[in-house]
Amino acid sequence: MSILYSKCVLGSLTLQNHLVMAPMTRNRATGNIPNALMAEYYTQRATAGLIITEGTSPSPNGLGYSRIPGIFSPAQVEGWKRITDAVHAQGVKMFVQLMHCGRIAHPLNLPAGARVLAPSAVAAGGEIYTDAEGMKPHPVPQAMTGEEIKTTIAEYANAAKNAMTAGFDGVELHSANGYLLEQFIRPNTNQRTDGYGGPIENRARFVLEVAEAVMGAIGRDKVGIRLSPFGVFNDMPSYDSMEADYTYLAQQLNARGLVYIHLVDHSSMGAPPVPDAIKATFRKLFKRTLILSGGYDARRAESDLTAGKCDLIAVGRPFLANPDLVARWRTNAALNAPDMSTFYRPGAKGYTDYPALKK
Ligand SMILES: Cc1cc2nc3c(=O)[nH]c(=O)nc-3n(C[C@H](O)[C@H](O)[C@H](O)COP(=O)(O)O)c2cc1C
Numbered sequence: 001m002s003i004l005y006s007k008c009v010l011g012s013l014t015l016q017n018h019l020v021m022a023p024m025t026r027n028r029a030t031g032n033i034p035n036a037l038m039a040e041y042y043t044q045r046a047t048a049g050l051i052i053t054e055g056t057s058p059s060p061n062g063l064g065y066s067r068i069p070g071i072f073s074p075a076q077v078e079g080w081k082r083i084t085d086a087v088h089a090q091g092v093k094m095f096v097q098l099m100h101c102g103r104i105a106h107p108l109n110l111p112a113g114a115r116v117l118a119p120s121a122v123a124a125g126g127e128i129y130t131d132a133e134g135m136k137p138h139p140v141p142q143a144m145t146g147e148e149i150k151t152t153i154a155e156y157a158n159a160a161k162n163a164m165t166a167g168f169d170g171v172e173l174h175s176a177n178g179y180l181l182e183q184f185i186r187p188n189t190n191q192r193t194d195g196y197g198g199p200i201e202n203r204a205r206f207v208l209e210v211a212e213a214v215m216g217a218i219g220r221d222k223v224g225i226r227l228s229p230f231g232v233f234n235d236m237p238s239y240d241s242m243e244a245d246y247t248y249l250a251q252q253l254n255a256r257g258l259v260y261i262h263l264v265d266h267s268s269m270g271a272p273p274v275p276d277a278i279k280a281t282f283r284k285l286f287k288r289t290l291i292l293s294g295g296y297d298a299r300r301a302e303s304d305l306t307a308g309k310c311d312l313i314a315v316g317r318p319f320l321a322n323p324d325l326v327a328r329w330r331t332n333a334a335l336n337a338p339d340m341s342t343f344y345r346p347g348a349k350g351y352t353d354y355p356a357l358k359k
Contacts, residue, residue, distance in 0.1 A: 003305040004298065004313070005330060008049065010289055011221035011259040013093050013169055015049030018305055019326060022293050022316035023052040023097040023172065027344040028351060029069035034079030039086050040352045044323035046090035052172050052314070055099025058159030059152070060114035062180065064101025066131045067346060071096060071159045077166045084167030093169040095224060098159055100152070102180030103141035103189065104234050108132045116141045117148060118183050119190040119197065124235040149196065149206065156210045157217040170222035173211060176264045178234025181207045185245065186236050200245045208252055220257045228264035230274045243278060250285040260289035262314060268295025283309060298329040324356040333357055
């Protein structure tokens with residue numbers, strides 16, 4: 001008897017199985033507006049229990065990469081509505097991932113008037129792609145003022161309300177992989193001397209205030225969060241109190257009662273391993289739904305669910321390359337391999353043209 005393919009409960013929702021499509025940025029949203037091609041992509045993959053969208057910006061300032069969608073303008077809300085309608089018609093639930101890129105951005109990728117903001121004026125190492133001029137060094141971001149912190153929290157709450165108008169079942173706060181929320185948590189990017197910097201009680205404050213504002217706007221059953229303890233992506237080096245900091249976050253998020261925590265593990269992509277102990281700590285301290293992700297195949301997914309390590313399993317690249325992943329996993333069919341060269345390029349190639357199994 002498989003747990004993976006059986007129904008389950010997430011807050012007040014019933015999911016048709018325990019499989020989640022992980023959030024994946026695909027850069028097909030020309031003009032930052034969700035479109036018909038994206039609707040086709042998500043509908044093709046509407047066999048999961050829950051789909052989490054690609055990172056979607058709550059504000060113009062958060063649009064760090066080229067061609068990523070937003071959810072702050074009426075046209076964006078309308079575009080997403082067409083997508084949630086199509087996905088819901090297949091019986092699948094859908095959360096939008098709210099991703100404010102913070103310092104992982106370039107002015108050339110931002111609309112007029114938007115700015116690269118971060119907790120502190122510390123540039124990420126390395127370069128970022130721009131449509132206009134190719135690869136560019138990461139810029140030095142502007143340290144957010146107290147007023148800008150308030151405005152940004154309000155932008156998240158507003159985006160969450162927009163998500164409800166657009167028909168989403170909930171939102172996932174992207175507090176992983178080196179983007180704005182994680183930039184507040186980590187000491188290398190947060191060198192503030194006010195109430196948002198210093199000890200973890202202060203570095204966690206922005207994330208918790210965003211969570212509270214969003215929960216206040218749409219209800220706690222509709223708000224999950226993604227975290228990457230021990231993650232180093234986007235120039236976020238490891239540091240001594242990592243485990244203690246994330247233990248504190250697990251406790252605080254549990255106290256606030258978000259519907260889920262979604263943990264990232266990119267060791268299958270060459271990142272340093274995430275200790276099993278920290279996953280177990282989250283499992284112990286967080287009483288609602290825990291989602292694990294990273295490098296899963298059907299067998300490992302079933303085994304971790306059976307062992308009670310988590311409640312749901314999120315899968316990225318296999319879903320990207322296999323629109324009918326659930327059918328393939330269920331029948332042990334061969335999988336299409338993901339084509340990295342088309343991950344972030346505009347157009348249908350490598351996006352909606354991965355073949356499904358012949359019926
Ligand atoms: C093309 C691509 C885009 C991604 N974009 C995002 C994103 O927008 N937000 C996020 O939280 N993770 C993102 N990820 C990470 C995935 O959600 C997932 O954690 C990762 O692919 C590992 O899972 P997998 O081994 O099942 O692929 C992305 C991964 C890929 C391959």
